[in-house]
Amino acid sequence: MARAGLTAGRLTRAAADLADEVGFENVTVSALARRFGVKDASLYSHVKNLNELRTRVALQAAREFADRTGPVLAGRAGKEALVAFARAYRAFAREHPGRYAATQIQLDPDVVAALCADPRDPAPADDLRRGREMIELTYAMLSGYRLEEPDLTDAVRLLRGTFHGYASLEAIGGFGHPRDVGASWERAIDALHVALEHWPAAPDRTESTL
Template sequence: MGRAGLTIERLTEAGAELADEVGFENVTVAALARRFGVKDASLYSHLKNAADLRTRIAVVAVEEFAERVGTAVAGRAGRDSLVAFADAYRAFALERPGLYTATQLRIDPVPTPPPPAFLRTIELTYGMLRAYGLTEPDLTDAVRLLRSTFHGFSTLEANGGFTADRDVQASWERTVEALHVLLEHWPRAGTAVPTGAASPHRVT
């Protein structure tokens, strides 16, 4: 395939597909050039370098993630919204592993203003949690809890980290249900932890 018809949009789309195939960390200008059957130099009229390519892929990744989550939670609230959000998150992580990794990329410097998809992702997450009556700083703490849980579970699952006989889907459903219960009974900032609730001698 010659260089005719190459555009930044086409290169970014191909880069996103390549990320799912070989891993986001392995996406390079050289690898992308081989995919199109052209020399590396042919792509530098569209891309500055590998970092530029990865940043563009990351933006596409966040856009797709935001679209999936937004569609899933539309018209839902409370537990239904949490379950829909969680399922959409996990599905994206498992179905598009390269793009999911790209969503974790720290873009520095962040464009001003940030791409709309970044803002939408934040709004969707915080909006879902506000339905539980959370305000700052509890809101941010809850966001970090959910992100850590979803990321950890999805990453372990993708890497074959769950080897017990227990069905993974069943564990996922119980995990999300437990998060719902916790969010409904969130310990507000400044609330003292009951004495004896976490004994240093207790196995947890």
């Protein structure tokens, strides 16, 4: 019988908190059960397995990330939007390391589809929608730089690679130089702005007919 008071939503929120405390990779059904003082079997009435639990956390984390970064982009464009987005990104990664790690995993589309199709629990579908809106906002943020495809996607990947790499190194203390890490971050954003403003033209790949 399901433990009174336990729901999929409550378990997901608790698992996200646990991820921030001990690392997303250390979130297990057993660890979560201990948090509630119940046996593992009590959780399986609400989540099928560890994969589903981590997927739920990832979807929720994506929504929370969108809730943090989305509003800062409203009414902003160009460098102003870039700076606001970058600062919100770094703040989320620093304050919620486990949740942030969850946003980076590759989700099983079958598990996501099953969760989003369950009419008894609309949360996963709502979380997925908000997460996708965040991707759209990221592309919209770069519209001020007048980039078109495929340069637009290349630019998004540049930002993601820079932001994620920086956040990941900072999380493990990977910057040993005494130079202030926050100051280096701000300079990196300045450099990205310059790169976006002066995006190189795509090389002409047309083969010569001579």
